[in-house]
Amino acid sequence: MSFSRLWRRLAARKGVPQVPRIWGHGIARPLTIVALALAPFCSFGVAPRTCRAPSFERLLLEGWDTVKRRSKFLASSTVLALPGIARSLTIVALALAPLALSAQQHFDGNRAYDYAREFAAIGPRWPTSPGHVKAQEFLRAHFLQNHDQFEQDNFTADTPIGPVQFCNYIVRFPGRKSGIIVLGTHYETNYWLRNINFVGANDGASTTGLLLAIADRLRAQSAQSRDKKLDGYSVWLVFFDGEEAIQSWSRSDSTYGSRHLAAKWGQDGTLNRIKAFLLADMIGDKDLDIERETNSTPWLISLVEQAAKTLGDQRYFFQQSMAVEDDHLPFVERGVPSIDVIDLDYGPNNSYHHTAQDTMDKISAHSLTIDGDVFMETTRLIDQR
Numbered sequence: 058m059s060f061s062r063l064w065r066r067l068a069a070r071k072g073v074p075q076v077p078r079i080w081g082h083g084i085a086r087p088l089t090i091v092a093l094a095l096a097p098f099c100s101f102g103v104a105p106r107t108c109r110a111p112s113f114e115r116l117l118l119e120g121w122d123t124v125k126r127r128s129k130f131l132a133s134s135t136v137l138a139l140p141g142i143a144r145s146l147t148i149v150a151l152a153l154a155p156l157a158l159s160a161q162q163h164f165d166g167n168r169a170y171d172y173a174r175e176f177a178a179i180g181p182r183w184p185t186s187p188g189h190v191k192a193q194e195f196l197r198a199h200f201l202q203n204h205d206q207f208e209q210d211n212f213t214a215d216t217p218i219g220p221v222q223f224c225n226y227i228v229r230f231p232g233r234k235s236g237i238i239v240l241g242t243h244y245e246t247n248y249w250l251r252n253i254n255f256v257g258a259n260d261g262a263s264t265t266g267l268l269l270a271i272a273d274r275l276r277a278q279s280a281q282s283r284d285k286k287l288d289g290y291s292v293w294l295v296f297f298d299g300e301e302a303i304q305s306w307s308r309s310d311s312t313y314g315s316r317h318l319a320a321k322w323g324q325d326g327t328l329n330r331i332k333a334f335l336l337a338d339m340i341g342d343k344d345l346d347i348e349r350e351t352n353s354t355p356w357l358i359s360l361v362e363q364a365a366k367t368l369g370d371q372r373y374f375f376q377q378s379m380a381v382e383d384d385h386l387p388f389v390e391r392g393v394p395s396i397d398v399i400d401l402d403y404g405p406n407n408s409y410h411h412t413a414q415d416t417m418d419k420i421s422a423h424s425l426t427i428d429g430d431v432f433m434e435t436t437r438l439i440d441q442r
Contacts (some may be wrong), residue, residue, distance in 0.1 A: 088168055130389055134229035153234050153278045164433060165270055166426025171268030173425070175242075176419050178257045183248040183300060186220050196226050196296055199269065203276060206231070210321070214313045218248070219302040225297040230275040230289035237327075238436050239293045239334040242268050243300030243314065243384060250411060258417045259403060260410070265342025267428055274433065289440030290332055297384050312384050319387035328388070333439050334395040336385045340428050341420030342400050349375040352389060353396040354380075361396060370427050377402075398413060398428070420439075 126333070182188040202208040210225035226244075242264035246257040256262065275292055279285050299313030305325060322328045335357075340347060349358060365374040385395040403410045409419055 061408065066238055075415070079105040082197065098436075106353045109287070117174065127171050136358075155412055161215060162272065164426055166275065166424070166429060168261075168300075169266040169270035169425040169429060170341075170420070170422035172269040173258065173262045173419055173420065175268075176265050177256045177262040177417055179256075180260055181249045181251060181255055182257075182261075183301075184216075184223065184245055184247050184303070185218075185248070186251065189245060193224055193226075196244065196265075200226070200228050200272070205229075205272065205276065210314075210318060212317050214299065214317065215315070217310055219315075221299070221303070222318070223298040225298055225318050227246070228272060228285055228294040228296075229271075230279055230292045231285075231296075232289050232291040233284070234290045234440065235330075236290040236332045237293055238290045238439055239267060239295055239331055240271060240337065240432060241295040241297055241334065241336045241384060243297040245298055245301060247301040249305070252412045255411070255415065258415050259339050259341045260415055260422050262417075263339070263420050263425065264337040265296065265309065265430075267340070267425055267432075268296065269292055270429060271432060274429075289436070292436060293299055297387030300384050306382070308382070311382070312387060313399050315384035316387045319391055319393075323391055328391055331388075331393050332442075334385060334388050335361075335391050335432060336383060336397045336399075337381055337428065337432070338397060338399040339403060340400050341424055342403050343419060343421040343424060344402075344428060345373045345375060345424040346402050347374045347398055347400045348381070348402070349378040349398055350383075350385075350397040351378055351380045352386060354394040357396040360438050361398065361431060361435050364431045364438060367429075368430050368434060370431060373424075374431075399439070 149160040182192040206229040297314035
């Protein structure tokens with residue numbers, strides 16, 4: 058596509074100045090192109106890890122929108138009135154400033170890993186155990202200390218060992234748009250593995266650490282706005298209790314917390330407000346290979362795939378497909394768009410899954426960085442739908 062034709066498409070967008078005022082001459086022209094092309098990366102909030110970007114046409118068109126949105130100063134007559142090269146250098150500086158900060162904005166997988174390590178150090182946390190109580194106290198203290206909108210969802214469920222008390226935890230970060238994006242994980246370990254030292258570093262702790270680090274990111278974003286709200290939909294983090302079977306996996310002996318909460322939210326109308334539910338499970342694995350979970354909502358699978366491709370992380374996603382019963386199913390069955398982001402291939406021939414070998418040396422900050430980047434980018438894409 059010729060520059061003139063591309064510019065006509067760009068100029069058709071609201072608020073774009075006319076060609077003579079911004080396009081410039083000589084070196085000013087390529088500098089402006091570079092500024093506009095790089096700007097979309099600034100909107101992702103993460104450092105691009107690949108040069109395999111969208112088409113130049115899309116970069117340019119989206120680039121102007123990003124630069125214009127990011128800086129009222131750029132749209133002012135002061136900048137647009139500058140001579141060609143001065144104007145273009147100013148645009149480059151404004152476009153590159155967020156990119157220069159991208160290393161700081163990049164999702165902090167190290168922090169997620171540290172949270173996971175601290176949580177796994179509690180030890181086995183099967184329901185009715187002292188470790189289960191300690192895990193609950195850890196989550197409660199963390200969010201109360203940070204003055205988050207925090208809710209305990211206590212309930213009792215009939216299980217093969219009799220009535221058991223469970224507790225889900227819900228942390229809310231309000232947004233300006235009407236609607237909710239739910240991010241979830243489970244935090245407990247298996248009752249039937251209570252006689253081995255099963256700490257669930259990947260299975261429960263890694264994704265608890267991931268959500269704790271996501272909470273840090275959301276808290277920081279909220280603090281930067283005058284009204285203390287996120288730009289898009291509200292984001293609710295849910296820490297489910299009782300995902301694991303007490304005795305043997307079945308539809309009635311598993312997913313206690315998610316079945317309870319989905320039913321509760323169905324009764325009070327909350328489900329109608331949920332735009333998407335993203336479940337994280339076992340995705341701290343050093344050898345990250347996230348399956349395409351076939352019970353999940355197709356458009357949400359596509360959106361996660363789009364996010365991964367944008368970030369250059371597609372090799373870690375959806376190379377294999379399988380159906381998994383997990384905490385997303387009670388929401389899928391009630392019509393909530395949901396996805397299970399899960400890596401169910403843990404260790405050689407899945408040999409670490411539900412064994413005492415599920416320890417911190419098997420997971421990595423790198424995997425948690427990828428997870429966090431894709432989760433944050435997916436929420437951004439959902440906001441734009």
